[in-house]
Amino acid sequence: MSVRFILRAGDRGYSYLPSTGLNASYVAGHPDGVITRHSSFNFHEYQSGIPGLGVMKVFGDETFTPGGTGYNMHPHHNFIIMAFVLGGTLTHINTIAKVDELREDDYYVFAAGSGGKHSELNIGEQDLHVIYVWMLPGQLLAPLSYRRNRFDRAAGANRITCLVGDEQGALPIGQTVKVSRLLSDADRTHVYRAAKANGIYTFVVEGDVEIAEAILTRRDSLALEGEDKIEIKVRTAGTDILVVETKL
Amino acid sequence: MKKYLCLGCGFSYDEARGLPEHGIAPGTRWVEIPDDWVCPDCGTPKAGFEMVEIPYWSEARPA
Numbered sequence: 001m002s003v004r005f006i007l008r009a010g011d012r013g014y015s016y017l018p019s020t021g022l023n024a025s026y027v028a029g030h031p032d033g034v035i036t037r038h039s040s041f042n043f044h045e046y047q048s049g050i051p052g053l054g055v056m057k058v059f060g061d062e063t064f065t066p067g068g069t070g071y072n073m074h075p076h077h078n079f080i081i082m083a084f085v086l087g088g089t090l091t092h093i094n095t096i097a098k099v100d101e102l103r104e105d106d107y108y109v110f111a112a113g114s115g116g117k118h119s120e121l122n123i124g125e126q127d128l129h130v131i132y133v134w135m136l137p138g139q140l141l142a143p144l145s146y147r148r149n150r151f152d153r154a155a156g157a158n159r160i161t162c163l164v165g166d167e168q169g170a171l172p173i174g175q176t177v178k179v180s181r182l183l184s185d186a187d188r189t190h191v192y193r194a195a196k197a198n199g200i201y202t203f204v205v206e207g208d209v210e211i212a213e214a215i216l217t218r219r220d221s222l223a224l225e226g227e228d229k230i231e232i233k234v235r236t237a238g239t240d241i242l243v244v245e246t247k248l
Numbered sequence: 249m250k251k252y253l254c255l256g257c258g259f260s261y262d263e264a265r266g267l268p269e270h271g272i273a274p275g276t277r278w279v280e281i282p283d284d285w286v287c288p289d290c291g292t293p294k295a296g297f298e299m300v301e302i303p304y305w306s307e308a309r310p311a
Contacts, residue, residue, distance in 0.1 A: 079258035
């Protein structure tokens with residue numbers, strides 16, 4: 001087993017995107033609206049960081065203030081864009097004529113394929129907390145698609161639940177990629193089984209864990225490779241982690 | 249002939265296809281495109297593209 005990197009919460013790229021000034025056409029919302037984004041990987045102006053892991057190119061931990069703040073309608077191709085809502089309400093609008101509203105534990109997979117646009121907005125009254133993950137697709141210019149699903153807290157407690165990937169109940173994206181979530185009580189050890197050739201990225205949403213002899217606290221993350229059995233030792237109650245498995 | 253993907257938005261450039269609608273003829277190599285060229289969809293600089301080896305969906309379909 002080898003640790004490819006440990007990324008501490010404070011060492012991530014940081015973007016502060018107000019809805020006025022240079023960002024006015026990009027960022028929607030009230031003049032006081034702001035998006036804050038912590039990027040685990042190279043993204044836009046954060047070019048000195050880690051260039052993703054396998055097919056995962058973006059892992060953005062974002063907050064949108066209320067008042068219609070978000071991203072105005074803008075184009076994409078090819079990338080498979082996923083949003084995992086941690087709190088608040090996300091309004092997603094896309095060019096497959098879908099207007100969707102997602103709340104805590106809801107998530108979507110939007111495959112931009114041959115070309116589509118989307119807008120992401122917080123029209124609620126609370127801050128929106130959301131994690132965006134972008135994956136390279138298995139094929140270029142595939143038909144555009146949008147699917148959503150929900151993480152079931154009751155059924156998912158103290159077990160690793162596959163949200164995206166080729167498992168029952170998950171959203172498939174047609175390649176060797178899995179995103180899983182673990183919500184756990186304290187003092188438990190969970191085992192994540194992976195294909196040895198793949199890379200594993202573990203991000204602590206809340207709580208703290210020990211993995212591969214490293215202690216990770218809130219919003220820390222770690223990438224491993226060459227391992228088929230990963231022990232996740234949960235240290236505090238309410239620990240919430242996301243695990244991304246990708247071919248390298 | 250190679251393909252390049254914009255890391256800002258996912259727009260793909262294919263040397264074989266070029267971008268005739270943007271004045272780039274089919275067969276134009278990536279190195280022949282000026283360094284100040286930007287993604288026609290999102291404005292990401294040329295340096296923000298990455299070479300990819302991903303087949304087209306249409307190629308993967310049975311004929």
